[in-house]
Amino acid sequence: MIIEIDDISKVYEVGTQEVHALRGVSMKVEDNEYLAIMGPSGSGKSTLMNVLGCLDTPSSGSYRFVNELVSEMNDDQLAEIRNREIGFVFQTFNLLPRATALHNVELPMIYNGTPSTKRKSLAKEALEKVGLSDRMDHRPSELSGGQRQRVAIARSLVNNPKIILADEPTGNLDTKTGEEIMEIFEELHDQGNTIILVTHEEYIAEHTNRIVRLRDGRIERDEATD
Amino acid sequence: MNKFFIDIWESLKIALQALRTNKLRSFLTTLGIIIGITTVIGILSIIRGLNDSFYTSISALGSDNLYIQKFAWFSRDDWLEARNRKNITMKEVDAIQKQATLVKAVAPVVGARRTVKYKSEQLKNVSITGSTEYYMVTGNVVPEYGRPLSEQDVEHRRAVCVIGWEVADKLFKKVSPLGRRIKLGSFKFRVVGVLEKRGSLFGNNLDSEVIIPFGVFQKLYGSRRWMTIEVKVKDQERIEEAKDELVGILRRVRKVAPGEDNDFAINQQDMIADMYKRLTTALYAVAFGVGSIALLVGGIGVMNILLVSITERTREIGIRKAIGAKNKNILWQFLIESIVISSLGGLLGIVFGLLIAKLISSASFLSASVSWPIIFIGIVFIAIVGLFFGIYPAYKAAKLNPIDALHYE
Numbered sequence A: 001m002i003i004e005i006d007d008i009s010k011v012y013e014v015g016t017q018e019v020h021a022l023r024g025v026s027m028k029v030e031d032n033e034y035l036a037i038m039g040p041s042g043s044g045k046s047t048l049m050n051v052l053g054c055l056d057t058p059s060s061g062s063y064r065f066v067n068e069l070v071s072e073m074n075d076d077q078l079a080e081i082r083n084r085e086i087g088f089v090f091q092t093f094n095l096l097p098r099a100t101a102l103h104n105v106e107l108p109m110i111y112n113g114t115p116s117t118k119r120k121s122l123a124k125e126a127l128e129k130v131g132l133s134d135r136m137d138h139r140p141s142e143l144s145g146g147q148r149q150r151v152a153i154a155r156s157l158v159n160n161p162k163i164i165l166a167d168e169p170t171g172n173l174d175t176k177t178g179e180e181i182m183e184i185f186e187e188l189h190d191q192g193n194t195i196i197l198v199t200h201e202e203y204i205a206e207h208t209n210r211i212v213r214l215r216d217g218r219i220e221r222d223e224a225t226d
Numbered sequence B: 001m002n003k004f005f006i007d008i009w010e011s012l013k014i015a016l017q018a019l020r021t022n023k024l025r026s027f028l029t030t031l032g033i034i035i036g037i038t039t040v041i042g043i044l045s046i047i048r049g050l051n052d053s054f055y056t057s058i059s060a061l062g063s064d065n066l067y068i069q070k071f072a073w074f075s076r077d078d079w080l081e082a083r084n085r086k087n088i089t090m091k092e093v094d095a096i097q098k099q100a101t102l103v104k105a106v107a108p109v110v111g112a113r114r115t116v117k118y119k120s121e122q123l124k125n126v127s128i129t130g131s132t133e134y135y136m137v138t139g140n141v142v143p144e145y146g147r148p149l150s151e152q153d154v155e156h157r158r159a160v161c162v163i164g165w166e167v168a169d170k171l172f173k174k175v176s177p178l179g180r181r182i183k184l185g186s187f188k189f190r191v192v193g194v195l196e197k198r199g200s201l202f203g204n205n206l207d208s209e210v211i212i213p214f215g216v217f218q219k220l221y222g223s224r225r226w227m228t229i230e231v232k233v234k235d236q237e238r239i240e241e242a243k244d245e246l247v248g249i250l251r252r253v254r255k256v257a258p259g260e261d262n263d264f265a266i267n268q269q270d271m272i273a274d275m276y277k278r279l280t281t282a283l284y285a286v287a288f289g290v291g292s293i294a295l296l297v298g299g300i301g302v303m304n305i306l307l308v309s310i311t312e313r314t315r316e317i318g319i320r321k322a323i324g325a326k327n328k329n330i331l332w333q334f335l336i337e338s339i340v341i342s343s344l345g346g347l348l349g350i351v352f353g354l355l356i357a358k359l360i361s362s363a364s365f366l367s368a369s370v371s372w373p374i375i376f377i378g379i380v381f382i383a384i385v386g387l388f389f390g391i392y393p394a395y396k397a398a399k400l401n402p403i404d405a406l407h408y409e
């Protein structure tokens, strides 16, 4: 068991108004699952992903990550989990604009004290995995959208996390490039990685083994694909 | 520990990268610090230079010398009252010579400034000193060659002179001055001795001097001039006793009634040193004041620019946190940026300060001297300023919530 959440809710307070982004979500994710979260805009997909990725804390409910109670952890412990156990891929890539592809991929290892030479070789390895060995010294502005997302995926992989979370990883890419990115995820899954991704597109979701559908902050349906 | 150094090293690299992308802004930010440090280093270097030259030149006065005059140096006494005091005359000199037991030598000294000529050469504004053979002792003047004024020169009012090193150098380019006659106005004086080089005292060139017998001076320039009696005491340890003795003698000669104030003053080198200390203390205070205000302003500037920089880089902070940067990593990143900015400003300030001190010392009689320990302490101090003013912004950055930071537009 990698992830086990129980009755998670998230309430935002906007002025005097309360926005219920999640209203009691429970689910489990097993090792080597490949799962898509779908649902209309505003249904709470990103909120759920942020909670799963330890980027945000739920208002109530419990979250166990590999049997550890994340909902009780402090800032440093959460940072540690984000660094070592979770790889996050964003819709908008979120690369450091002034750093090279190589440096961007090295970044997570800087925060766990990996020595510089080892960092470089691991980062190169990760970039090779996503097919970018010839673009290591390019900055994000010198790369196409698809290439940027590959860098981001390489960054998410580089610390060998237990799970990869991707919030609309193809949302900013055209169909063909999106397919290429999906091929990478498929390969990673075949190699034994656990992956959760958020998408709006049925054809993207079809790559996965299980689809969780959200509506108004609740799980509407949770089913395996065939 | 090792990991700590990796953290610091990475933070340093990030900070330098950030400075490189914002060169002009970083420079402008440090301007306050640069100006502050420039002033402080400039003033400190000049004070040190002053100290060096002051203590060498004040030693020309001799710590075992006393100067009897109508005025006390640096006193706030009523100037008009002092002006109406009786002149100091040879009568006092004679009395001291006869009665004082703690005194090694006594010399009456009068002075004027005149042009001195030899054939077609002339030297303006030379200090003409009228005194006795004892001036050689009280004034610490030693002939390099020739002889000093003698008792006979003084007694018989001979038209002879002993000249300073520079007078000899400027007037007698090719020949030896000994035995030659120089002209003071229409009077001719035979040179009997040349003094060794003495340097200057408070910008006053001691080598541009002509010493003539006291009586001759009075005949030439009048006898009503204010006179200084220079006294050299036998034992510097007992200088206070010697002063008391002199006060007694002078009061008797000048007929000061018991209970009345002295109508003369006994001055000594210490008074100049005291005055000098007060002056440099004031200068230190100025340096300190200007320095702390500038550092405060500079520190606030650094803090301000750091806040701007953190706002601009909120997303970057979000990204770093999302991939595992801890609060302390972000804290160090910005603290080190603050320290680096401040230290660079400080370094530039030190360089400018030294340049200015050099400029001033080459353009005036002031000299400047560099103190490496002060510079080192300065750098450490500036780094602490950077640390201090960086703490608040860095803490603010470190506390950002990752998801809020990522969504910042």
Ligand SMILES: Nc1ncnc2c1ncn2[C@@H]1O[C@H](COP(=O)(O)OP(=O)(O)OP(=O)(O)O)[C@@H](O)[C@H]1O
Binding pocket: A012, A013, A014, A019, A020, A021, A039, A040, A041, A042, A043, A044, A045, A046, A047, A048
């Ligand atoms: N920081 C926030 N403050 C206030 N409300 C928020 C905040 N973040 C999200 N919400 C609200 O929570 C709800 C769920 O948002 P969320 O971003 O999870 O939706 P989503 O399913 O990812 O939508 P989309 O498909 O458009 O990305 C929305 O109603 C949104 O307005």
Ligand SMILES: [Mg+2]
Binding pocket: A045, A046, A047
């Ligand atoms: Mg979303």
